[in-house]
Amino acid sequence: MGSTVHHGVEGVGRRDLIKRSAALGLVAAPGMGLLSACASGGGSGDPDEGGTRGKTSKDNPFGAKKGGKLDVVVFKGGYGDDYAKAWEADFGRKLGITSTHTGTQEITGKLQPRFNAGNPPDLVDDSGAQKINIDVLYKNGQLLDLAEVLDAPSVDDPAKKVRDTLIPGTLDPGLQEGKIVALNYIYTVWGLWYSGKLFKDKGWEEPKTWADFLAICKDATSQGIGGLAHQGKYPYYINVAIMDLIAKKGGLDAMKAIDNLDPRAFVGSDAAQEAIEAVYEVVEKGYLMPGTNGLTHTESQTRWNQYKAVFITSGSWLENEQLKQTPADFDMKFLPMPLLPGSKLPFEAIRAGSGEPFIIPAKAKNLPAAQEFMRRMLSKEWSTLFAKQANSLTILKDGVDPSVRLRPGTQSTVEASKAAGDNTFRYLYTEWYGEMGTAIEAASNELMAKRIQPKEWLKRCQAAVDKQAKDPASKKNHRD
C-alpha cells in the first residue's frame, strides 16, 4: 500500500490503462450479452445415425455395430456398480462393443453439463440423492422414447415382445405424458421391516392390524426398545408409511386422488384423515425410537440392526444397504403396512414397483448399441447377474435363476409379492411433482416432531396439492 511507481509525464499511467480497459470491458461485455442473450456454450449435435447403425438381424434388431463404443454412466449407491461391469464385459464378448464405464454418486454434477452441451452418454442409471429428476429431463426433451426397445423381441423368447416379459405395472413410473422414457429396472417393495429373531425371542406375532402393531410397540417400549424407527433426516421414509396407510385404507381411489391433484385429496378424505391420525398416535404415545426424527438413514437403520427398535420403514434395498451392519442371526423380514379398521385393500397389499430409472438420452451417440444393451438387461441371464451382484430383484418376470439363493430379507420380499398378487399399488406424484412431494414431506417431518397436529398436516398437504394443480403443466399428467 502506498507504493507509487513514477511514470514519465507523458506515459500512460497504470491507472489510466486499467480505467480504459475496464471501461472497454463494461461496454463490450453487456453488448455481447444482449446480442446473444442467454446464449449457451453448447451446441446440439444430431446423433450420428449413419455411422453407428449397422445391419439389423433377428439377434440384433437395432443393428448395433461391432467395434462401436458405448458410454455407460451408473449410479454407484446401495447396489454398487459391479453388476453393470459384469454386463459390460458380457456385451463386449458377445457384440464386440466396448463400453466406457463410469460409476458415480454425482449424477447431476457429471451429467448436467453434458446434457446441456448436447453430448450426453449413451445409457444412464439416473438414481440417488443427486439424480437429475426424470420429469426435468423429459421436459427438456432429453429422453428417448423407449417404445422401440419394449416392442423388440425378447432375448429369451423371440416370439414375445420385451414388454410382455415384465411384471405388470413396473413400466408405469417411467411414464411421462403417456410415453415410457425411463426403464425402472429394479423391483422394489416398500413397507415395514423387523427382525425375525427379535420377534421369536419376545414371542410376538406378525401384526396384521394397526391395533396389533400398536400393541407390539407398547410391549417393546415397556421393555426399553423403541417401537418404530424412521430415517428422520430424510422425511421421505416416514412419508412412505403414511401414504401407504392412506392407500390401503381408502383403496386405489384415495391414491389416485392425490396423484391426480384432487381438491379433496387430503382435506375431506376420510382415508387420509384416519391414516395420519393413526401415525400421530405412534408419536403421541411415545412409541418412536428416541431421537429417530433427526437421524440419517444409516444411523437409524444401524440402531435398528442393534435391536434398538422393532420396526423400521424402508424399501427392499434395505438388506443390501445394511449388509455389513446386520448381525448374522438377525433374520430380516418384510412386513406389509398393517391395516386400519375398514380398509379397502387387504393386508397383503403392498406398495411395489420398479425403481432405479435407466434412461437413454435422445442425443446418445450410439443409439443402436444403447437400445441393444437395454434389451439385454431384460434377459434372464443379465437379470440373474444383477440379483447375484446386488441382492435385489429386477422387473423381469421370474427373472432370477432358481439356483441363486437369496438372503432372508430378499426372500421374504419374494414371498410378500407372491402373496400380494395383483394387489400392488404405486404413487406417481413423486415422479411428477417434485416440489409438491417436498412440501408433503416437510409437513410429515413437522408432524413426527409433534409440532403440528393431523388437522394441520391435512391442510398443508392439501395446500401443496392445490398449488400444484394451478400449474398449467400439471394438466398433462393423469392416471385412471
Place this chain on the structure above:
Amino acid sequence: MRKGQYRFVAGFLLVPVALYVVFVIWPYIQTFGYSLTDWKGQSQTFRFVGLDNYRKLFQDDVFIEAIGHNILFLVLIPVITILLALFFAFMLNAGGRGRAGGVQGVAGARFYKVLYFFPQVLSLAILAVLFNAVYRSDGGGLLNGFLIKLGLVDADKPVEWLNEPNMVLWALLLVVVWHGVGFYLVLFSAAMQSIPRDIYEAALIDGASRNQSFFRITLPLLWDSVQTAWVYLGIVAMDMFVLVSSMTQNMGAYGGGPDHHSDVMSTVMMRNFLYYGKSGYACAMGVVMLLLTLVLSVVTLRATRRERIEF
C-alpha cells in the same frame, strides 16, 4: 520507449482481464440472461418470460425466509467471531500480568495459538461430519450423551438439535464461529505484534488498565484487519451452503429443514435449480444474491471506514 511501455503493460493485463471476463463477468451476464427465461436446466430450449421470475421471487415465502436467515447470520457471525478473536488475541499478546519486563501474553500463549488455529485446517465437509456427531439426535450424539449422563436430558427424549426450529440456526452459527475464531485470532495477533511495544509500556506507566489499553490502543491500531475480517465473514454468512445442505433435515434436497427453518439463499437456489428443474427461476435468485452481496459489501466498507493511523 513510451510506446513500448504501453504495450508492455497491456500485455501483462490482457490475460488476467480476459480470464476475468470469461470466467466471472460472462457467467454473471449469462445468469442474468437465463433469469429472464423459463429455462429448465437440462437443455437449451427455453422461452423468454421477462421479469416474471423476479415477480414470483417476491411472493416466494421460502426464499424470503431464507434471506432473513442470511441476514441473521450476516449480523451475528462477524460480530461474535471478531469479538471472540479480538479478545483471545489480546489475551495472547498483551493480556498477561505486567511484570517488570513490560507487556506480554498470558502463560502458554504460543500453545494456545496453535490450538485455536486447529479448527481452521479442517475442511467444511469434515466439519459437517464432526458436528453431525456432536448434534446427533439420540444418545449416541456427543452433546446428548453428555447431557443424559449428567441427568439433564431424559434418555427417552433426547434433544433433536438440528430438528428444532428455534435451535437449528444457533447450532449452525456455533459451528461457523468455532471454525473461524482461530484464523482471525492469528490474523489479529500478527497485526497486534506489529504495534510497537513502547506504546503499551507508555500507557502502562500512565496507569492504563487492560481495558483501556485494549480500547484506546489495540483496537484503533487494528482497524484495518478488523475491516478485512468483517468482509470475509460477511461472505461466509451469505453462503453457508455446505453446512446447511449437509447437516440439516432434508427438504427434498440440500437440507434446509425442519420446515425450511434453516434454508439460506444458496440452498433454496440449488434446490430450485436442480431438484425442481426451475433453473431460470433459480438464476433470478442468483442475481438477487449478487445484488444483495454487492450492496452489503459497499455498505460494510463505507460504515467501517476510519482514518488510518500511521505508526
